Amino acid sequence: MKKTITVIDTFGFLFRSYYALPPLKSKSGFPTGLLTGFMNFISNIGKDFQTDYLVFALDSKGDTFRKDIYNEYKSHRPDVPEDLLKQLPIAIDWIVKMGFQVAMEDGFEADDIIASIVNDAKCNDIEVRIVSHDKDLYQLIDDKNEIYLFDPIKKTTINEEKCFDKYGVKPKQFIDYQSLLGDSADNVPGVKGVGAKTAEALIQQFGSLDSIYENIENIEKPRWKKLLIEGKELAFISKQLVTLHTDCHSIEELENYTLPEENPILKIADTLLEYDMNRIIERVNKEGLNYKTKIPEQQIDIPVKKDENIEYVLLNDENELIKIVESIKEDTLVAFDTETTDLDTKNAKLVGFSFAYEENKAFYVPINHNYLGVPNQISIDGAKKAINELNKKKLILQNFKYDYSIVKNQLDIELILFADTMILAWLLDSSSKIGLDALALKYFDHKMIAYKDVVKKGENFSNVEIEEACKYAAEDALYTYKTYYKLLEEFKNKNCENLIKIAHDYEFDFIYVLASMEELGIKIDVKKLEELKVTNQETIQNLTASIYEKANTEFNLNSPKQLGSILFETLKLPPSKKTKSGYSTNEVVLQKLKDEHEIVPLLLNYREAFKLQSTYIEPLLELGNKNDENRIFTSFLQTGTATGRLSSKNPNLQNIPVRTEAGSQIRSAFIPAEGYKLLGIDYSQIELRLLAHFSQDKALLDAFNEDKDIHRQTAVKIFGEEEADSKRSIAKSINFGLLYGMGSRKLGDTLGIPAKEAKKYIDAYFENFTSVKEYLKSIEDKALEDGYVETLIGRRRLFDFDSANAMMRAAFLRESVNTLFQGSAADLIKLSMIKIHNEYKSNKNxxxxxxxxxxxxxxxxxxxxDKITKNLVDIMENIYKLRVPLKVSKTLGLSWQELK
Structure with a gap:
């Protein structure tokens, strides 16, 4: 059987790993994105591809022979990011330490080394796989001799057919193609004015660079002929630059390139742990090495810091429990946690609780464990007495809202919160993981006991033996306690202790608001949903029959693969790009094909009806039928977004479409209880008012303070009084688009106009609202300088610009502007909700x-x-003093849809 050698374009691969992965860092702050991508590749050898030999090709240091041919070669390359430069030598060092071979030759580039290995492999009848996506290596592809490129990110093999599909030329013509086209990255000049399409057409017509110039008089297009004549010298210089040398490296002693016998990752395990790359080791421990499946793998122990002094105490004697909780002084900080049978607080039963008030000791109190031979447990009355006593202390919890609802539902006790570590961690960095497991690992190198390792499949926490439950539950309380103090240190070290004040002033209070809303739920008209279910099912059936008729066959409408085959092979519609999984049939593709065949509008209607049934009607109907009042209960996520906006889940009520017929049908099924009305109060143009407040632009301030229609005022400024009414919608798109970093191209797409025209609108906007452009730029500049942006009340969103590539950096700058306005709007509505809750929490009306x-x-x-609406409006409009008035709009109705 033919042997295979794999050659890695080392720098090309590492550079791509750096840009493909997010800006990962170790706990010490050292960048690890490139290193992680590299080690993922190593651990996947044998899984992504099989190979007998492997070698890493490297560029030599200093100039190569190409510099002698053309002094400008590679002279305009941009500076390499500092984080990438830090990681490169480490990766190269790891290659050698793991036992892999490297190939390098003075005066030559890695591409020449690869070409030479390919040449040797041909002579020895060895298949070659080149790990790279660099187009400079396309000239080496040779199906006959089984020489291919392999893209490790996309995990695809590139052969002659794929080369032709992408560039329109064969691999053997690639040198001549590049000679015409040049390469801006390497400063290969090519023929000035000749682009990819022209180069492709010339090569397809004449076959080679020599043939093009031999037939120069036969070139029909005068412009092409002129460009070729003027660029002849550079064309042939370019050919010398792009032609790879095949005689600078030999692989005669093939056995040097065999894969290491010993697990290469094992050899650098200690170093990987230093860089906090534990997951790579865990994966190798679990799966072994794919190319050495017959050799037993040595397990690599991942050190987890264990404090031998930690004590977890089981309290299942009621007298002892009461004695301990009563001995705790009232101003003591006590971490508290519950264990239950379900994540849904409406269905969960309390099984036990844990608490900790010392650095190395925590207690577990069992209440409702249920298995054969279960020992003594604490009674419900005893639990109530103990929790009431703990409630007099300063309680610290992780995700307080859950435990608050559990204790209130089960024991009729309302816990009083001092601090929530999850909220504090989110305020410290809204983009980091804030679960207790992640925080314990991050701050203490401690791996928490996993729920799945304690609770067997199909069981719940009540089935866990009390001794095991004690370790698991007490650990949660102890690490909540330890994490709280660690977070206080972090706030101090990062000079943002004001965020602790924000937590105590607003965020902790807001948890009670959300818990109350979750408890209340909202009523659903189940009769309406049942009728809608029947009529919509008929619609689905009729559409299905019509689609089958147009396709002249039956198939699975929900299978993209089968649908793609029908549309693009049977019906011969123009396909979008085909991937390895088949043709794309997403919404964008179908919209483009809407006028191509009558089956397409039917498919779009089918998808809308099917989504309506499966995503909204059936789930909401099931939830509404679970209780006599037909109310559904969502869960609000206070920490679900980086900007601070609320999100919701189970069900998500924030993503019901607003402008579609389907959305209106669903919203019409949300109704008030009998004797009540639904009232909607909506902040009007809140983000634009915040723009006026922050930027202090006179034109904006005047418009809002004089209560003028801001969109019409913008239209007046840009288009003049006569066109203001007809162009108001354009002005509205500009007003909101600029807050979210919309450029001329996106605005042009939104308005259906050329980008040049859209740019004129944007320029005219900034000319009239003179302070806005400067202010928006100042947000970006400050975010770059500080590494964060602050909202109206001082919440922060961090941005890791130091590790960001150019694309991520641009995204961070857009998000910094977005966060200021969207996050500040979230602040205002949050403040209103807290005040309304406190004022009306005892009012049943x-x-x-x-x-x-x-x-x-x-x-x-x-x-x-009337009375309540007036007061609510007053609260919301006066919750915070801006430089412009806060305004709300209000609507009443007998359904959610009527509020629009």
Whole structure:
């Protein structure tokens, strides 16, 4: 059987790994994205591809022979990011330490080394796989001799057919193609004015560079002929530059290139741990090495710091429990956690609770464990007495909202929060993991006991033996306690202790608001949904029959593969790009084909009807039928977004379409309880008002302070009074688009106009609102300088510009502007919700049910509507003093849809 050698284009591969992965860092702050991508590749050898031999090709240091041919060669390359430069020598060092071979030759580039190995391999009848996506190596592809490129990111093999599909020329013509086209990255000049399409056409017509110049008089297009004549010298210089040498390296002693016998990752395990790359080791421990499946793999121990002094105490004696909790002084900080049977607080039963108030000791109190031979447990009355006593202390919890709801539902006790470590961790860095497992690993190098290792499949926590439950539960309380103090240190070290004040002033109070809203739920008209289910199912069946008729066959409408085959092979519609999994049939593709065949509009209608049924009607109907009042209960995520906006889940009520017929049908099924109305109060143009407030642009301030229509005022400024009314919608797109970093191209796409025209609109906007452009730029500059942006009340969102590539950096700058306005709007509505909750929490005539972005939805008693609405409006419009008035719009209705 033919042997295979794999040759790695080392620098090319490492550079691509750096840009392909997010800016990962070790705990010490050292960048590890490139190193992680590299080690993933090593661990996948044998999985992504099989090979007998392997070698890493490297560039030599200093200039190569190409510099003598053309002095400008590679002279304009941009500076390499510092984080990439830090990681490169480490990766090269690891290659050698792992036992792999490297190939390098003075005066030559890695591409020449690869070409030479390919040449040797041909002579020895060895298949070659080149790990690279560099087009300079396409000239080496040779199907006959089994020489291919392999893209390790996309995990695809590139042969002659794929080369032709991509560039329109064969690999053996690639040198001549590049000689015409040049290469801006390496400063290969090519023929000035000749682009990819022209080069492709010339090569396809004449076959080679020599043939083109031999037939120069036969070239029909005068411009092409002129460019070729003027660029002849550079064309042939370029050919010398792009032609790879095949005689600078030999692989005669092939056995030097065999794969290491000993697990290469094992050889550098200690170093990987230093860089916190534990997951690579865990994966090798679990899966072994794919290319050495018959050799037993040595397990690599991942050190986890263990404090031998830690004590987990089981408290299943009631007298002892009460004695301990009563001995704790009232101003003591106590971490508290519950163990239950379910994540849904409505269905969960309390199994036990844990607490900790010392550095190395925690307690577990079992209440409702249920298995044969279960020992003594604490009674419900005993648990109530103990928790009431703990409630007099300063309670610290991780994800307080869950435990608050559990204890309230099960024991009728309302816990009083001092601090929530999850909220604090989110305030410290809203983009980092904030679960207790992640925080314990991050701050203490401690791996928490996994839930799946304690609770067997199909069981719940009540089935866990009390001794095991004690270790798991007490650990949660102890590490909540330890994490709290660690977070206080972090706030101090990062000079942002003001965030702790924000937590105590707003965020902790907000948890009670959300818990209340989750408890109330919102009523669903199940009869309406049942009718909708029947009529929509008929629609789905009729559409299905019509689609089968147009396709002249039956197939699975929900299978993209089968649909792609019908559309692009049977019906011969023009296909989008085909991937390894088949043709794309997504929404964008179908919209483009809408006028190509009558089956396409039917498919779009089918998808909308099917989504309506499966995503909204059936799940909401099932949830609404779970209780006599037909109310559904969502979970609000306070830490679900980096900007601070709320999100919701199970079900997500924030993504119901607003402008579609399907969305309106669903919203019409959300109704008030009998004797109540739904009231929607929506902040009007809140983000534009914040722009006026922050930028202090006179034109914006005047427009809002004089209560003018801001979109019409913008239209007046850009288009003049006569066109203002007809161009108001354009002005609206500009107003909101600029807040989210919309450039001329995106604005042009939105408005259906050329980008040049859109740019004129944007320029005209900034000419009239003179302070806005400067202010938006100042947000970006400050974010770059500080590494974060602050919202109205001082919440921070961090941005790791130091590790960002150019694309991520641009995205971070856009998000810094977005965060300031969207995050500040979230602040305002949050402040309003806290005040409304505190004022009305004992009033049965009004219930705050939902928050959807800038809107609050209430259920208000019919007789109290006018009075309560007036007060709610007053609270929301006066919650914070801006330089412009805060305004709200209000609507009443008997369904959510009527509020629009």
């Amino acid at each position: 009004v219930k705050m049910l939902l928050q959807i972005h800038d809107e609050l939805i209430f259920e208000v008693k019919d007789e109290e509507v």
